[in-house]
Amino acid sequence: MNNLKVSNLYKDFGTVQVLRDISFAFDAGASVAITGPSGSGKSTLLHLIGMLDEPSSGRVTINNVNPFDLLERELARYRNAQIGFVFQEHHLLPQYSVLENVLVPRLAFKRTSSAAPRAHELLKRVGLTHRLTHRPGELSGGERQRVAIARALINRPDILLCDEPTGNLDNVTAETVMNLLFEMHRVEQNILIVVTHNLEFASRFQHHLRLAEGTFALP
Numbered sequence: 001m002n003n004l005k006v007s008n009l010y011k012d013f014g015t016v017q018v019l020r021d022i023s024f025a026f027d028a029g030a031s032v033a034i035t036g037p038s039g040s041g042k043s044t045l046l047h048l049i050g051m052l053d054e055p056s057s058g059r060v061t062i063n064n065v066n067p068f069d070l071l072e073r074e075l076a077r078y079r080n081a082q083i084g085f086v087f088q089e090h091h092l093l094p095q096y097s098v099l100e101n102v103l104v105p106r107l108a109f110k111r112t113s114s115a116a117p118r119a120h121e122l123l124k125r126v127g128l129t130h131r132l133t134h135r136p137g138e139l140s141g142g143e144r145q146r147v148a149i150a151r152a153l154i155n156r157p158d159i160l161l162c163d164e165p166t167g168n169l170d171n172v173t174a175e176t177v178m179n180l181l182f183e184m185h186r187v188e189q190n191i192l193i194v195v196t197h198n199l200e201f202a203s204r205f206q207h208h209l210r211l212a213e214g215t216f217a218l219p
Contacts, residue, residue, distance in 0.1 A: 002028035002063055002158040004049065004191050009058035011044055018044050019214045022058070026207070028158065031185060031192045033202035036211030042195040045211070046161050049193065051079040063158065080108055084152030084190070086181075088164040090144040092136040092151075098123065099132045102151045115154070122150035125187075126180060142173035149180060153188060160185065162194040166201070174198070 009022040019041045026032060034042050047053045048060060051067050059066055067078050092101045099119055106115040123129055126146040136144055145165060152160060162181065166174035178201050185192040194205070202208050210217040 002191065003061075004159055005059075005061045006049065007059045007061075009045075009048065009060065010056045011041070011048060011053070012056045017214060019048075019055075021215055024209065026191050028191060029189045030207060031182070031205045032194070032207045032209060033205035034193065034195045034209045034211060035197065035199065035202050036217070040211040041214045042211055043163055046163050046193065046195055049159065050083045050085060050161050051075060080105055081155055082158050084155070084157035084160040086145070086148050086152045086160070086162040086165045088167040090136070090148040092144055092147055094136050097133045097135060098128060098139070098147050101136070101147055102154055105151060105154050118154060118156075119150070122153055123147075125184065126150050140173075141169055142177060145169065145177050146180060149177075149184060153184060156188065157190060159191045159193065160188075162192070164195055164197065166196070166198065174201075178204075 003025065005025040007023050009019055010017070011019040022045065034045065036042050044053070048055050051060075054068055060068070062082055065078070067075055070078055093104065096104070102119040102123060103115055106119075120129070123132065126149060128143060128146055128150070131139065131143065136147070139147070149165075165181065166177050169177060181192065181194070182204070192205075194201075196202055
């Protein structure tokens with residue numbers, strides 16, 4: 001079974017301690033909201049889970065593998081296969097079409113087998129089959145974020161990490177995007193972890209972790 005385990009995690013930047021003694025474990029199908037004030041360490045925690053940064057101490061294991069034991073190229077390949085990212089900014093490549101943007105993670109390690117059918121399937125599920133050849137500049141904010149969700153899922157990752165995915169959207173569009181995330185999560189049965197300031201959205205998750213001053217606060 002897919003699993004994520006974080007054990008006694010600390011992260012320091014110089015003399016500043018950003019995270020301290022963070023521990024939790026989740027299995028496939030779990031949905032997790034992380035909330036807390038600005039500067040509480042939410043994005044840093046996502047970056048550590050997503051292998052974009054290394055902890056100062058403690059462990060992150062994904063499917064019983066400590067990715068930080070891997071060599072740099074092996075780590076990049078493991079991250080590409082295991083983690084999907086959706087950020088507040090969609091980070092789509094402006095020169096590429098919707099379909100090409102979704103395929104980018106598959107091309108990184110030349111894993112193109114069955115890539116196009118999977119991309120078409122995902123874009124159908126997010127309601128963008130009529131936009132396949134459009135560039136990001138021709139899309140609305142909500143459409144761009146839907147492309148970002150499809151891109152994040154192209155490799156069937158075990159963990160989907162979302163950092164304020166509705167932060168730049170109006171209320172109606174934010175609701176649409178959040179509903180889509182839950183629907184895709186239900187189908188994919190990954191571990192969904194979302195950082196959000198929206199407490200109404202957070203209440204819809206199975207688990208709600210609250211960060212304050214780098215550690216978990218009591219409910």
